[in-house]
Amino acid sequence: MTSGTTPTPQPQAPRTSFLRSATVVAVAMAIMNIAAYGFTLIASRRLMPEQFGAITALLGLLLIGNVASLGLQATGARQLATHTGEGAKELADATLRAGRRSALGLTLLCFVLTPLFMWLLNIDSFVAIVLLAPTLGGLTLMGSQLGVLQGSQRWTELAAVYTASGIGRLVLGGGALIVHPSLDWAMAGLALGAAVPALLGQFFLRGSTGATRKEIREVLRETVHGTHTLLAFFALANADVLIARALLDEKDSGYYAAGLIIAKACLFLPQFVIVLVFPSLANSPGDTGRLRRAIVAVAGLGACAVAGTLILPGLVVEVIGGKEKYAPLGPYTWLFAVAGSAYAVLQLVVYAAIAQQEKRAALAIWIGLVVLVVAAVIVLGTGTATGLNGVKVLAAMTSTCALLLAAGLATGLHRQSTESS
Template sequence: MPPRRSFLRSATAVAVAMAIMNVAAYGFTLIGSRRLMPEQFGAITALLGLLLIGNVASLGLQATGARQIATHTGDGAATLADAMLRAGRRSALALSVLCLVLTPLFMWLLHIDSIIAIVLLAPTLGGLTLMGSQLGILQGSQRWTELAAVYASAGLGRLVLGGGALLVHPSLDWAMAGLALGAAVPAALGQFFLRGSHGAGRKEVGEVLRETVHGTHTLLAFFALANADVLFARALLDEKYSGYYAAGLIVAKACLFLPQFVIVLVFPSLANSPGDTVRLRRAIFAVAGLGACAVAGTLILPGLVVEVVGGSAKYAELGPYTWLFAVAGSAYAVLQLIVYAAIAQQEKRAALAIWAGLVVLAAAAGIVLGTGAATGLHGVQVLAAMTSGCALLVSAGLATGLHRQATDPGTSTTD
């Protein structure tokens, strides 16, 4: 099969699998909103938020594994894969134990009385962390069909087992039990695909864990920046318009997740050729192109967009401005790509630049919204515009740094 056709086939498989994963996760949320009482739905949403935070370690493991496997030369691929799997098991165990230790704190902070629901966070997060190490190996070795299967199984496991549990018995405990079982499905499938990996020692596992810490820190900074605006909206806008902003964020998050398959596909080649700025520019154009299509869609069909995110009756005022959230989500999608390029190139200063961007955004939001210079719907528009500008500025700064590192062979950021 010609290389171009093979790549398109792989891209389609990964894109479809990731779409299945995201739609299935959304389906679980819809089932929960309909089957649970509002108090319980609020609790499961809070627990999903904790899983989202903890899942950053899984993403760090995946990025590390993909980079190391993609850049590995010579023999010992099975040993490197085994090191990744062992690092994943150690990380999963550590996070599970941490969840169990923090159970009383979570119960107090989230006002959840069920100890069973909180305890079930540990195996759920453990399964997701194992999956991250497995995805990294499959991604780095460009085993796209198996990678797509694991992605699809992650979403279907959550929908079938988590949603099925809610249909059988609508309660918080059953929902979390279904989520824990659902998280075990992709981990079991990934282990089946990677059977035969062996031979790693303590040194190899330690190297993987050290690099994972750096990658996880960078991704944590990105997710903090990408989710800070909803906190600013809640704190600085009144309740009605912070609700409008939260509805607009559904559009932004859809535009953020839409081009993720591009990042998954291009990351191994970025790791293999860290100085290939042409490949990075093409990937940026691909992500930006998908974002432009999403923005055009919100401009052409604003009423439909509002109906999907929350109902035209509730959020009719937001309709003409949904394109601002599409721009914001697309800007963060570009930033996410460049963040992964920084991880592939092992640019250790990337996290610092992202944290600096968060400080600037917080200061700008405090000055403009906190002083009342922009309020109501105008405040919603201004905050969405500020988040877009911040994402683009940080993207430009990181991209410039990567270009300089690529064109200066004597510069190293790995020390």
């Protein structure tokens, strides 16, 4: 090299490729969430209040059962991201076969539990409850397929499956309600909608073959652990609405439920970051710098959401339910944005723990849940904080719990990576 030669700039292709992938996945997940919300809006307008309450309860059951799908996705993504050498098709096949076995098991379990669900949810329609089984089966199959696509970093196909999930629910589920507004038709539409992404994922992954029984058992074993950790997280993330219902009066618990719409939006907003960064977290478990950057990205999106609620509280209240009903909540919407953003950070750290195979994460989260419940009973149950003050205090308590757990788990992961290096 001569003295007059300038250094060649480093190529920006990897960064450009990542930004392109992030955009594709973010748009797909936004479409999925908006479509799911669209189905809920159609249901609220086409069904009688009693039937809308029933479909909401059934969607809650699907949310709980979908934890197995998320566990399969995390397992498949981690194993493929950390896989080196030959055998990727066999490993993908093992994940897909484990997904089929899990889907079959959950489908049969739902069929067996149909009488219990009818009694527990006070729903008379046998058909609607039975249709839970194939719906959950389709979602479980999709989870295993998403895990393979995510671990293989096939972002465009991953985005297509996410989009198909949302469009299937909106077009088939919402369309069924438009044609015939009933609980049975709504569940039939949801069952068909859940089959759409599973069929698309099967088409994308049709070349995966050759898994051994040992590989399938390993995927199932790890899935149980991942599912347990995610179940603990979702139990914690949804405990506050039950606490509010139990310890606040009906009006204030209604205010809290409306505020949770903001919190859930802030929780789901940065999910595309978790999807994109999870394979690299699994592939480089000792790279705490990567986790820090991901936390900064998630926290940054949360800060933007909090700023939006501070600048436009009236608009936020109008969106979540109308100023006539929820005007007193306006000055405190930012607290729910903070709570949702705190849970988003915790969710990222939980996935990092799954990627790093940290087996104590679930226990820590269950302990955090117990502490939150005890603290809420002491503060709200004794009347120390009531009315809107109780709403504010509970939102602050959930934020604090989530941030403390995130900090504790992140510190543990850093210590584990330091000890293993």
